[in-house]
Each structure stands twice: as C-alpha cells, then as structure tokens.
Amino acid sequence: xxxxxxYITIKTHINGEPKESDFELKTATLALSVEPGxxxxxxxxxxxxxxxxxxxxxxxxxxxxxxxxxxxxxxxxEVVDAYGVAKVVASGNPKFEKDELVVGRIGxxxxxxxxxxxxxxxxxxxxxxxxxxxxxxxxxxxxAYAGFFEVCKPKKGEKVFxxxxxxxxxxLVGQYAKLFGCYVVGCAGSKQKVELLKEKLGFxxxxxxxxxxxxxxxxxxxxxxxxxIYFDNVGAEMQEAAVANMNAFGRVAVCGVISEYTDAGxxxxxxxxxxxxxxxxxRGFLIVDHMNVYADFISTTSDQIRRGDMQVIEDIATGLENxxxxxxxxxxxxxxxxxxxxxxxx
Amino acid sequence: xxxxxxYITIKTHINGEPKESDFELKTATLALSVEPGxxxxxxxxxxxxxxxxxxxxxxxxxxxxxxxxxxxxxxxxEVVDAYGVAKVVASGNPKFEKDELVVGRIGxxxxxxxxxxxxxxxxxxxxxxxxxxxxxxxxxxxxAYAGFFEVCKPKKGEKVFxxxxxxxxxxLVGQYAKLFGCYVVGCAGSKQKVELLKEKLGFxxxxxxxxxxxxxxxxxxxxxxxxxIYFDNVGAEMQEAAVANMNAFGRVAVCGVISEYTDAGxxxxxxxxxxxxxxxxxRGFLIVDHMNVYADFISTTSDQIRRGDMQVIEDIATGLENxxxxxxxxxxxxxxxxxxxxxxxx
Numbered sequence: 206x207x208x209x210x211x212y213i214t215i216k217t218h219i220n221g222e223p224k225e226s227d228f229e230l231k232t233a234t235l236a237l238s239v240e241p242g243x244x245x246x247x248x249x250x251x252x253x254x255x256x257x258x259x260x261x262x263x264x265x266x267x268x269x270x271x272x273x274x275x276x277x278x279x280x281x282x283e284v285v286d287a288y289g290v291a292k293v294v295a296s297g298n299p300k301f302e303k304d305e306l307v308v309g310r311i312g313x314x315x316x317x318x319x320x321x322x323x324x325x326x327x328x329x330x331x332x333x334x335x336x337x338x339x340x341x342x343x344x345x346x347x348x349a350y351a352g353f354f355e356v357c358k359p360k361k362g363e364k365v366f367x368x369x370x371x372x373x374x375x376x377l378v379g380q381y382a383k384l385f386g387c388y389v390v391g392c393a394g395s396k397q398k399v400e401l402l403k404e405k406l407g408f409x410x411x412x413x414x415x416x417x418x419x420x421x422x423x424x425x426x427x428x429x430x431x432x433x434i435y436f437d438n439v440g441a442e443m444q445e446a447a448v449a450n451m452n453a454f455g456r457v458a459v460c461g462v463i464s465e466y467t468d469a470g471x472x473x474x475x476x477x478x479x480x481x482x483x484x485x486x487x488r489g490f491l492i493v494d495h496m497n498v499y500a501d502f503i504s505t506t507s508d509q510i511r512r513g514d515m516q517v518i519e520d521i522a523t524g525l526e527n528x529x530x531x532x533x534x535x536x537x538x539x540x541x542x543x544x545x546x547x548x549x550x551x
Numbered sequence: 552x553x554x555x556x557x558y559i560t561i562k563t564h565i566n567g568e569p570k571e572s573d574f575e576l577k578t579a580t581l582a583l584s585v586e587p588g589x590x591x592x593x594x595x596x597x598x599x600x601x602x603x604x605x606x607x608x609x610x611x612x613x614x615x616x617x618x619x620x621x622x623x624x625x626x627x628x629e630v631v632d633a634y635g636v637a638k639v640v641a642s643g644n645p646k647f648e649k650d651e652l653v654v655g656r657i658g659x660x661x662x663x664x665x666x667x668x669x670x671x672x673x674x675x676x677x678x679x680x681x682x683x684x685x686x687x688x689x690x691x692x693x694x695a696y697a698g699f700f701e702v703c704k705p706k707k708g709e710k711v712f713x714x715x716x717x718x719x720x721x722x723l724v725g726q727y728a729k730l731f732g733c734y735v736v737g738c739a740g741s742k743q744k745v746e747l748l749k750e751k752l753g754f755x756x757x758x759x760x761x762x763x764x765x766x767x768x769x770x771x772x773x774x775x776x777x778x779x780i781y782f783d784n785v786g787a788e789m790q791e792a793a794v795a796n797m798n799a800f801g802r803v804a805v806c807g808v809i810s811e812y813t814d815a816g817x818x819x820x821x822x823x824x825x826x827x828x829x830x831x832x833x834r835g836f837l838i839v840d841h842m843n844v845y846a847d848f849i850s851t852t853s854d855q856i857r858r859g860d861m862q863v864i865e866d867i868a869t870g871l872e873n874x875x876x877x878x879x880x881x882x883x884x885x886x887x888x889x890x891x892x893x894x895x896x897x
Binding site: 261267268269271272273276437440444449453459460461462465466472473474475476477478479480481482483484485486487488489490491494 | 607613614615617618619622783786790795799805806807808811812818819820821822823824825826827828829830831832833834835836837840
C-alpha cells in the first residue's frame, strides 16, 4: 500500500529566532511495505519530541553539527529526524514485528523508514502513557538524570540552582535533586511556572528571572550560602551570575544554552578569577556518553513515578502541522514541562 | 640583636596595572632573637618568588581573597607574604634549628617571623641551586605538574596548547607535556621567547601572539587536528580561541588569567555551544588541593633535571628594593621563565 507521507522540513537554514515561515509541510509518497531482502523498518509515528537543540541543526553552520549523529545538520527539504514513539507497520528486520511499539530516532513526519536498526528499540510501556517514553522516561529524563548524577556529582545537602526549571529537562533535574536530598532553587519565565515549581514540584524556592534586574544579586538572595551546583539550560548572563555566586568546588553542568542558540552574539563570560580561586568546573555534556546509567535511570525514575514522588509535566500539542509552532514556542518560553507533539492515535 | 628589617608593601590597594608608585620600601625594627616560651621562627630571607597572582591580593576587593590563606587580601602597610627560601636565624620551635635552610611562606622582606610552623618546611637542596626550590621544585613546578597531570589528565599523543608558555608555570607544563609524549605548542609575547620554546625547551611549535590578528585562525593553523588540552595562564580571548579549536572531550585547565587580573572588564566568553557539543571541561584549580602529588612531583622533576631532560629557566633580579619592578614587569611580559628576587646571600 502506498500512502502520502506528510513531513515537516525547513525551507532554508535558520540562523536566528525561528518563525513559522521557515518551515513547510511537505508530502512524499511512501510504500508501507518492505522490499524482499531489505532490513528496513517502516513505522507509523505516534508522538515526537520537540526540543530546543534542534535549532542548532537548522543553522547554516554550527560547531554542534559535527558532534554526534543526532546533532548533524539538517538540509532544507529533508525531514527533521527526532526522538519519539512509533508503531511498526512493516519490517524486513527480524528483530521488529508489525504492530510492535518502538522508541527512538524517528522524525517530524507521519511515517518513518528506519534504515539503521540501532536507531530504535522495542518499547515496553510498563503501564505508563506512551508520552512518558518520549519525555520523562526518554531523552529528557536521561539527560536530567545523567547530567545531574554523573556530571554534577551531587552530595546530599548541596545547594542546586536550575535554570529553565520548568522546561523538559530542568523540571526533572530539580525533582531528582530534591529526592536526592539537595536544596533546590529554580528560575523560570512566568508566575505560573514559578508556582508550579514551588507548589507542585517541591522546589525549595523559585523565581521569575524576567522580574530580576540584577541576576547576581537575585541569586545572592536565593542562595545566601552560595551555589554548589548549577544545572545550566540557558547560558549567557545567568551562567555568569551563577558562577559569581558559587561556592568552592562548585560545578556547572552545561546541558544547553537556549538563550545563545538564536543569538550568535550572546555569550556567557563567567569570571575566570572565580573559576580559578573557587576551583569551579564548567562542563558540557551529551547523553550519548552516559548510556551506562540508562538501566539505573529507567528503574529509578519509573519507581519514583509509580510512588508519586516524581511529577510528570507534559505539554502536548496535536497534529504534525503544529510541530513548527510547538517548536518556535520553545524559544519564547511557551512550554511548561516536556513539549511533545501527538502525530497519530496508537 | 636588633636589626632594621626592610620590607615591601603597597601604599594603597591596586585595582589596575601596578606601577612603581603603588609600592614602598618600609623599615621596622626586629629583634633577631626569640622570647622564652615562644614558638616563633625568625628567618633571613634569601630568595623570594614574584608571581602574577599576588596582584589579586592587592585589590580593594576580589573573590580570590577569600579562597585560601595564600590568597588573602594584603593590607596597605603590611608586608607582602610570598613563597621563598630562607635560613633560620633564631628559633623557639624545636623543629627548626639556627642556620637550617627552610622553604615556604616567607615575605618580601629581609627577615620574616614565622608564627605558624606549617608555613615553612626544612629544605634539603638535594644538590640543586636554592633558586630551584623557589621555582621548578617549588610552587611553580607543583602548579605545572598538578595542573597538567591531575587537572588535564593527559593521554600520550594528545595535542596540548599552553599560553604564557615561557612563563614560570607555562614553560614547565610544556616540558612535562613533551616528556609525557604529547604534541605541544606554546604562545608567548616575543620572538626571543618563541625561539626559547622551540629551540631550548623542545616545544613542537610556538608563536608570538602579538603578531596574530586572529587568534582563532592562528590556533587552527597550529592545531590542524584540534586541541585536546589547553593549559590557560591568560584567560580572555586566548581561551575563547582555544575552546573554538578544541576537540571532543577537550579540557581547559585554568591556572591563571593574567590578562584579566589588571582589567576587570576583560573576560573570556568561550562559546558554550562548543562546550556542550564537544563536551569540554573548563576547570580552575589551586595547588593546595593537589598536595597528594607532591612527593611524585619532587622525585619526577628532580630526576628529569638531573638527566638534563628538564630545562630550568630562571629570571633572577637582585635586591629587595627591586621587587616592585620585578613584579610590575610580569604584567608587561618582561620575564622569561621563573622570576625570583635574591634578597641576600646564603
């Protein structure tokens, strides 16, 4: 059977704030069957992830594009590959059967043809909604877990600051840190987000960074005893303010720098005198290097969710055609929690 | 016996480039004997270290001043304490005897009264000139050794970039790196220094940063395969250029940032997109945290010197009164190798 396969692509490379007109919905004809001898797996996409880092793939040039497969440059006209949950429609690969659920590298499209079997894995939903496997039990969760435990190397009682704390990764970092026994303050960009952090997610405190005229002073008020760990999702002046408020042996885990992604002139210039004398470590990371914690991550996090200790905050849009607006909204801070787009019913 | 004890101090706090008029030579009367019951040790200072970091102690305010004892703020009028080699003149402490050589925290003065015994240690010259124990076998050497081996965690064959490479620490880092089996390029501020690095110290290559209009492009030429380790002595734009040229899993050991010390507006703003995607670690360090390698450092380095594998580059001025000019010159790049001031004959 042949179908019209709708997909989302970029019209040209995007080097600043993304806008609707940068994207287009295109259609290709796709056979929902596999040629004899082919190992292809054809899947129907159900839920896909929408993440800020994808903007770096859409640029004409970014050093990020050479890093790993998942960060390679997107060519205009080509589908944007993305993490998500799908169902097998046809398979030439004996490892996957029709109607099985899979999770992994699919795309912003209705159906994907998976040519490399290591891009996807069979999915056991473990009784959770499928969206959990895109977010809290997917790459966002793993990023938060590995970034916090492996990169930040926390000790109980340490003071943790999280930026973009209501975002897909930030909200989980804050929750892991609280459950681990740290003091946690988050910042976010609206009153509603700040309330969520304090009232639903158990952060010790939270503030709206847009209401602060001096971030360094603000952090001094929220951390009178200094910051031990800063989980950085935004970069630029927030990182500078965090470093200025850091304690000796403080650690900055640089997960992402959303405020710098769409403004090449924006940079974090942390005071290196602080870095030297406080023996601060600023470290960037990608989860591909931390797959060793995957099994721990899944078992710990699924237990925490079942016990009700971990709150799952999702922000789900519906319809392939709404992916561009869902994506663009990330850079305006529209999302609360993990932004996912539902492409089809299971 | 009482003597007139000359010492160097600052007249007021120094918040920019230091100049001669910021310093003064003062005199106090000192008894060269110890009161019964006192544990004081009175020493005659022979050689003292002159180091860029001291400028941070002279500022009205710097976050560095709270870090460790050796970095605490200097009050105008008070002697500048500094690392050096001295000889015991009188001792109330049974651990030290008259005429013994000691090394440790003395001062920019003719005699020092050591009130805390852990500030000094007995010195066995091991057949080396006393100046070696101020520099290559003293704090400069330990900084280079611990910084390179413990903070940079090198692997053989890795590409190492060292800034201020003819300076007290940089020249040793380059030599350790070469002896360890790395590819090493250094930068310095004069033709003479560059020649020293290439011809005497065995650096694979070296360049004069003052002749470069674009540091990022320069490093691209010197490291066509990228930089794995950057040993940072200068900060600011050189750090940015190094990060831009770094390979995946690159490490920046921030030892000092001399170009930022005298210009509060100068900052390194490394591209955090590089830091994330290349998983770069930028880490500040102080040797007080790495005393565990001290014994290794001494045995390794003394062997390397004896075998002629390690060249000792010293820049020795004579006379207490010349300490201010020797110190000021550091910020103009006057020194080649370890700058030491000889205060008295043994």
